[in-house]
Amino acid sequence: MTGWDDVLGLTDQSIPVTDHDELFVVASVTERTAVIDYVQDWFGGDDGRSALRLVVDGADCGVLHRSDAYALVSPSDRGGLGAGDHSTLPGYSVAYELLTLRCPQPGCRVRGVAVSYDADDPPACSLHHMPMRIDA
Numbered sequence: 452m453t454g455w456d457d458v459l460g461l462t463d464q465s466i467p468v469t470d471h472d473e474l475f476v477v478a479s480v481t482e483r484t485a486v487i488d489y490v491q492d493w494f495g496g497d498d499g500r501s502a503l504r505l506v507v508d509g510a511d512c513g514v515l516h517r518s519d520a521y522a523l524v525s526p527s528d529r530g531g532l533g534a535g536d537h538s539t540l541p542g543y544s545v546a547y548e549l550l551t552l553r554c555p556q557p558g559c560r561v562r563g564v565a566v567s568y569d570a571d572d573p574p575a576c577s578l579h580h581m582p583m584r585i586d587a
């Protein structure tokens with residue numbers, strides 16, 4: 452149970468893991484605003500990005516497609532995609548530090564971004580099930 456089950460309801464569980472998955476590692480307690488902001492920014496940052504795999508509390512929750520990610524935002528939530536630095540708007544109170552992760556397996560192109568990272572239980576590559584390392 453999360454505060455953003457509607458996001459998880461949009462994911463596609465039928466997509467097999469690949470060696471170039473992009474993971475979004477997040478805890479179920481993360482605020483809905485932060486989750487949606489990150490997803491929007493990620494898709495908005497590169498038109499070539501089409502799918503983002505959600506890993507919630509260490510569990511693979513399927514892939515969010517670009518079209519579904521955009522459907523999450525209503526015009527009243529924000530001024531539209533790319534409408535400036537929304538992080539300074541009132542109401543956005545919690546700043547999450549994002550960590551970039553990579554799989555230690557040579558040749559594996561799986562990448563991840565984590566808003567929640569437990570050093571004792573790091574997120575694993577969806578393909579190799581090896582703990583991912585922070586990409587400094």
Ligand SMILES: [Zn+2]
Nearest residue numbers: 554559576579
């Ligand atoms: Zn891997």
